Amino acid sequence: MNEQAINLGNARHKKARLGKKIGKRGFYLLVLITILCGSLATYILFIGGKNFAALLSAPAIIGFMLASWWKRDLSVLEPHNKSITDRLSYDVLSNLPISINDNKQLFQALSNNWQSDFILGHLTISDEAVLPALDNSPEALAKTWTVASQIADQNHSESIEVGFIIASLLMQSSAVKEMIVKSGNKAEDIQDIVNWLARSLDTKKNNKKYYGGIGRDWANGWTPLLNKLGQNISLSIEKYGANYGWLTDSEGVKAVESAFDNNAKAVALIGPDGIGKSSSVKALAQKLIEGKSTPNLAYHQIIGISAMDITSNAQHPGELEALIVNLVNEASKAGHIMLFIDDAQTFFSDQPGAIDASQILLKVIESGQVPIILAMSDSDFQRLRTKSQNLSNLITPVKLQELDQVGVMRVLEDIALGTEINKKLLITFSAIRAIYQLSDRFDQDMAYPGKAIKLLEESVPHAQNSMMTKETIEQTIEQISGVKVSKVAPEESGALLNMEDAIHKRMINQSHAVSVVSNALRRARAGVSNPNKPMGSFLFLGPTGVGKTELAKSIAAIYFGDESAMIRLDMSEYQQPDDVKRLLATGENESSSLLLNIRKKPYTVVLLDEIEKAHPNILNLLLQLLDEGRLTDESGKAASFKDSIIITTSNAGAQEIRERIEKGENIEDFANQFTDNLINAGSFKPELLNRFDEIVLFRPLNPDELKQVVGLMLEEVNKTLSNKNIKISLTDAAITQIVKEGNDPRLGARPMRRALQRAVENSVAQKILSGAIKEGDSVTLDVADLASE
Amino acid sequence: MLISSFFIWWYGDGWKQVVKSIKIRTMSISASFSVNSLIRTWFAPWKRIISYTGDGFDDKIKASLDNLFSRAVGFVVRSIVLLAALVTIIFVAVLSLIEIIVWPLLPALVPVSIILGIIL
Numbered sequence A: 001m002n003e004q005a006i007n008l009g010n011a012r013h014k015k016a017r018l019g020k021k022i023g024k025r026g027f028y029l030l031v032l033i034t035i036l037c038g039s040l041a042t043y044i045l046f047i048g049g050k051n052f053a054a055l056l057s058a059p060a061i062i063g064f065m066l067a068s069w070w071k072r073d074l075s076v077l078e079p080h081n082k083s084i085t086d087r088l089s090y091d092v093l094s095n096l097p098i099s100i101n102d103n104k105q106l107f108q109a110l111s112n113n114w115q116s117d118f119i120l121g122h123l124t125i126s127d128e129a130v131l132p133a134l135d136n137s138p139e140a141l142a143k144t145w146t147v148a149s150q151i152a153d154q155n156h157s158e159s160i161e162v163g164f165i166i167a168s169l170l171m172q173s174s175a176v177k178e179m180i181v182k183s184g185n186k187a188e189d190i191q192d193i194v195n196w197l198a199r200s201l202d203t204k205k206n207n208k209k210y211y212g213g214i215g216r217d218w219a220n221g222w223t224p225l226l227n228k229l230g231q232n233i234s235l236s237i238e239k240y241g242a243n244y245g246w247l248t249d250s251e252g253v254k255a256v257e258s259a260f261d262n263n264a265k266a267v268a269l270i271g272p273d274g275i276g277k278s279s280s281v282k283a284l285a286q287k288l289i290e291g292k293s294t295p296n297l298a299y300h301q302i303i304g305i306s307a308m309d310i311t312s313n314a315q316h317p318g319e320l321e322a323l324i325v326n327l328v329n330e331a332s333k334a335g336h337i338m339l340f341i342d343d344a345q346t347f348f349s350d351q352p353g354a355i356d357a358s359q360i361l362l363k364v365i366e367s368g369q370v371p372i373i374l375a376m377s378d379s380d381f382q383r384l385r386t387k388s389q390n391l392s393n394l395i396t397p398v399k400l401q402e403l404d405q406v407g408v409m410r411v412l413e414d415i416a417l418g419t420e421i422n423k424k425l426l427i428t429f430s431a432i433r434a435i436y437q438l439s440d441r442f443d444q445d446m447a448y449p450g451k452a453i454k455l456l457e458e459s460v461p462h463a464q465n466s467m468m469t470k471e472t473i474e475q476t477i478e479q480i481s482g483v484k485v486s487k488v489a490p491e492e493s494g495a496l497l498n499m500e501d502a503i504h505k506r507m508i509n510q511s512h513a514v515s516v517v518s519n520a521l522r523r524a525r526a527g528v529s530n531p532n533k534p535m536g537s538f539l540f541l542g543p544t545g546v547g548k549t550e551l552a553k554s555i556a557a558i559y560f561g562d563e564s565a566m567i568r569l570d571m572s573e574y575q576q577p578d579d580v581k582r583l584l585a586t587g588e589n590e591s592s593s594l595l596l597n598i599r600k601k602p603y604t605v606v607l608l609d610e611i612e613k614a615h616p617n618i619l620n621l622l623l624q625l626l627d628e629g630r631l632t633d634e635s636g637k638a639a640s641f642k643d644s645i646i647i648t649t650s651n652a653g654a655q656e657i658r659e660r661i662e663k664g665e666n667i668e669d670f671a672n673q674f675t676d677n678l679i680n681a682g683s684f685k686p687e688l689l690n691r692f693d694e695i696v697l698f699r700p701l702n703p704d705e706l707k708q709v710v711g712l713m714l715e716e717v718n719k720t721l722s723n724k725n726i727k728i729s730l731t732d733a734a735i736t737q738i739v740k741e742g743n744d745p746r747l748g749a750r751p752m753r754r755a756l757q758r759a760v761e762n763s764v765a766q767k768i769l770s771g772a773i774k775e776g777d778s779v780t781l782d783v784a785d786l787a788s789e
Numbered sequence B: 001m002l003i004s005s006f007f008i009w010w011y012g013d014g015w016k017q018v019v020k021s022i023k024i025r026t027m028s029i030s031a032s033f034s035v036n037s038l039i040r041t042w043f044a045p046w047k048r049i050i051s052y053t054g055d056g057f058d059d060k061i062k063a064s065l066d067n068l069f070s071r072a073v074g075f076v077v078r079s080i081v082l083l084a085a086l087v088t089i090i091f092v093a094v095l096s097l098i099e100i101i102v103w104p105l106l107p108a109l110v111p112v113s114i115i116l117g118i119i120l
Helices: A011-046 A050-074 A090-095 A103-110 A114-122 A127-133 A140-154 A162-172 A174-182 A189-205 A224-229 A233-240 A251-261 A277-289 A307-313 A317-334 A344-348 A358-367 A378-387 A389-394 A405-423 A429-442 A450-462 A470-481 A490-497 A499-504 A511-525 A548-558 A579-583 A594-600 A616-628 A654-662 A667-680 A703-724 A732-742 A750-770 B002-011 B013-032 B035-040 B057-119
Strands: A230-232 A266-270 A301-305 A337-341 A372-376 A395-399 A536-541 A566-570 A605-609 A630-632 A638-640 A645-650 A694-697 A727-730 A778-781
Touching: A011 A050, A011 A090, A011 B002, A050 B002, A050 B013, A050 B057, A090 A103, A090 A162, A103 A127, A103 A140, A103 A162, A114 A127, A114 A162, A114 A189, A127 A174, A140 A162, A140 A189, A162 A174, A162 A189, A189 A405, A189 A429, A224 A230, A224 A301, A224 A307, A224 A317, A230 A233, A233 A277, A233 A301, A251 A266, A251 A277, A251 A395, A266 A277, A266 A378, A277 A301, A277 A372, A301 A307, A307 A317, A307 A344, A317 A337, A317 A358, A344 A358, A344 A372, A344 A378, A358 A389, A372 A378, A378 A389, A378 A395, A389 A395, A405 A429, A405 A450, A429 A450, A429 A470, A450 A470, A490 A499, A490 A511, A499 A511, A499 A548, A511 A536, A511 A548, A511 A645, A511 A694, A536 A548, A548 A566, A548 A605, A548 A645, A566 A594, A579 A616, A594 A630, A594 A638, A616 A630, A616 A645, A654 A667, A667 A694, A703 A727, A703 A732, A703 A750, A727 A732, A727 A750, A732 A750, A750 A778, B002 B013, B002 B057, B013 B035, B013 B057, B035 B057
Parallel strands: A266 A372, A266 A395, A301 A337, A337 A372, A536 A645, A536 A694, A566 A605, A605 A645, A727 A778
Antiparallel strands: A230 A301, A630 A638
């Protein structure tokens, strides 16, 4: 790299320093001297004092000349040529001493500037911490100037700004980079932040806008109906300002302009929610109202009308047609108007009670009186195609593409800047990146950048001490969606490490199954597992009543904090090919829809019972779910399962497990062979079994374990009786008796609860009513005390 | 050095900026008064208020008169605004012209006024 030295102390540098000394106060003082002396000189001249008038005009002229110099030259200092010295901005030069010997001196000179605060603040590092860590070697200073000039070139800036030099200083020091990484950022973030700064400087320079002047609207007609039913997007931008700079030159906006410029009658902006359909229309409105479009379209106003409002204003199709025609006629007569219908699908909805307005829309668009922009999803446009080929042929479709990471980050940065000013807070760069990375976990229904913007807006009230950090974003997501995204706290860490013990407080044995599941949960929470798949996926195999469902419930209770954090579907109810639709239904009251349930509750256990009974089409869907961690509904909207644990259960091969265990075989020894047998028997396809994280075999419980189950069930009974301060215990003989009555090799521990209810609860109830057991008693029941059938 | 910088700017870039400002000011006034738009629609009906002709002769005459009136109103309002814009542009242009002429003389006027103040 060919480093260039700079030549401080030249005329430009001296002018900048003088400009700073004069400052705004000096400028206003000079203006005041000019006005006062000039006015006084004129007055004295009129009353005949020629000599005093002449003397007073001298300071007036000097004041005017110096004020002009400051305003037009000293405080501006346009860059002169390509040399680094002549490209340094006023802010840089005015803060630099006559000579700079090293990087530390340079940093100290510039660190009080707002651009320095912008970069260091967003990186959450302080200037006091940066100063000692800077590279202060003799050759480093020359490199600082060179890199700063390169940053200016990259950002198409003629002048080298303070921020570019600060960024250059940070980039050169490995110690500073380490500091940046420790503060939760990446070393490359310096480049992104300086680009962000450059964009905001550019916006500041080009903030003067003309909206067509006082006579603009005199060429247009009155629009009383549109004023009543519509929203003038253009006038609201003119009145309140707008920041759609990033979108005004987007492909989508250009495509709409080009279509209307080529006499298209209607354009449909197509894409999912959040992709920027409405924002693109607003960006177009901004472009048109500033007269920056082609002459055909310049100064057109865009008026948004809500299809929902219009249809609700009309009682029957005749009235609706009249209303739409009146609106379009009014827009056409007024001239220079484009109509924007955001919820256009309402006009051709198949919902019961909805009015089909596709024929009215066809007439209106066919007439070509007014350019119309429609916004709809891809599936709505497909539905329109099926419903009315003629109408869809009249509409030019413009499919919006989801922004990539760079695009979304730019959008977030621009919005963050506005939010910082309006809400008087600092949004750190790590928070902005977290918004991008985590918004997928926050809202699964929307596309980028919409979901990221929504998360940013939702996070603002959670900001503390005027700072919005990565932790703020994580807390927002945890509070709103329940999904755990923050670092594992010590208390939670302990719970995770001792998960097996916690589970065993609720279920007996099945140690292998408990251990496998606990490990999967620890991997997921520690961020070691694949983030693009469910947190864990298991196939629980074994006879009925051995604890498969109980383990799922335990996970919900211990890991997700609530036993009800579970979506449970009995797959024996999904045996027909059409049941796929039921599983993927999106209607509001579809309780049997897996998609609807997961969207409502993304952080959950999904328990699919008796999976072997589901239709093969559903098992194919399961392949996608396990592979990609998501399922897609009919309209193409994806639902994420990445924050859920998928547990499927099956009784397939239960008899074989029972027989082998009875023969004394160890379950771990025959697990692989058992799985092969299931594949050979056609119970499961190998591609499905291969996709589970673990296939867990549950063995039947032996009499000793069943006794422990009775113990657990008795604890539940005691919990219920604790409000009466009564405690029940059983003798060993009584427990053996209950196990004998409740044990059924086909149903495992399931009949045990009935047996306990019959023998213990009935007996206790009778004793309480007869007064044999009173409040505060501790009672031990023997075989004789147990109630008989 | 700073004094020479001042004079270099005053008779160089400073003077150029004064000349350039005539164009900027004129364009700004023209945009604020919507001159282009008003000229393009000078004879157009006021707020696009027009009557549609019926079948009868009387209706046609009435509609024509209404439309003529609407155009006349539009013409008068726009003419007034265009005239105001013209006057403003001329006024600002004259002031700017004076500024261009006086600009190079101002540094010399300082010693002149002091001398005049003493000798008068």
